[in-house]
Amino acid sequence: MKMFLGTYTNKIDDKNRMAVPAKFRDQLGGKCMLTKGFDECLYIYTMEDFEEMAAKIAALPQSDADFREFIRDFFGNSELCELDGQGRIKIPQNLREYAHINKDLVTTGAMNKVEIWSAETKADFDLAKKMKDSKFTDKLREFSI
Amino acid sequence: MKMFLGTYTNKIDDKNRMAVPAKFRDQLGGKCMLTKGFDECLYIYTMEDFEEMAAKIAALPQSDADFREFIRDFFGNSELCELDGQGRIKIPQNLREYAHINKDLVTTGAMNKVEIWSAETKADFDLAKKMKDSKFTDKLREFSI
């Protein structure tokens, strides 16, 4: 099974470029889809995984205002990114703002996608603390974890 | 899969012209259909997609007064636009008013169409959206997304 693993730190430069960790590049094959994540981060998908998801979303009825918003939000915040000669992608302004990206990044493999976090935002999330929250652990238990 | 992606900001000039983002131009091929959007924005369709949409709408039963009004509104506010030498289209007055377009625009890819928003209207719309987000995720789940 193909999956993205590991955590890396890197920087974004003045031209909105960030180097995709070399370990992830082979799996992406020169290009990738960059999208808004469900949390305050960005996702990198392979082309195949993105298209699978896009096809599902494309089938939603446009007569429904909520779905129109969702479609707009999803496609409007997705970008096809080609890696440059140095293995970097360009992060568009709208996505950069969404993820509160300043300078330092944390890039982490999350199974079928790569997540890009602002270092500051990521630091706020602490797993050890979360695991002490009984509401959360109850929720986990329902899934046999 | 061919689709419109990404969000861009641009301006409309004193001659009612706006530059179509370069990324979208190739897919449009020199001309496009400009229509009134379902929300307070305008849509740009490719010729093929417009015709597909138009065929669906034209097939609505004319015996129904609601549909008659919808058909009238749709075709009455559709315009064939040719891109000029700089890749710009002209926005007619009626559509400009409908979308409350002043000067600054937000242009966003939304799968099979491009949406043109007044920057101010879009900002208000996005804010309102934030409020409703949690309810909406429940609705999405019914579609396995």
Added chain:
DNA sequence: GGCAAAGTGGGGAAAAGTGGGGTAAAATCA
């Protein structure tokens, strides 16, 4: 240490975006 690969920064050419002038076509009105 020394080499290779990865990460980072920046210059410069090309493309995209924006504004405006001039002329032709269309609309308006006497």
Added chain:
DNA sequence: TGATTTTACCCCACTTTTCCCCACTTTGCC
């Protein structure tokens, strides 16, 4: 119908952004 005004459109010019390429620094590994 003819004269005047308005609108549309083609072209040029300037500014901003993007992207390709090169170079330096850092990291990892033998």
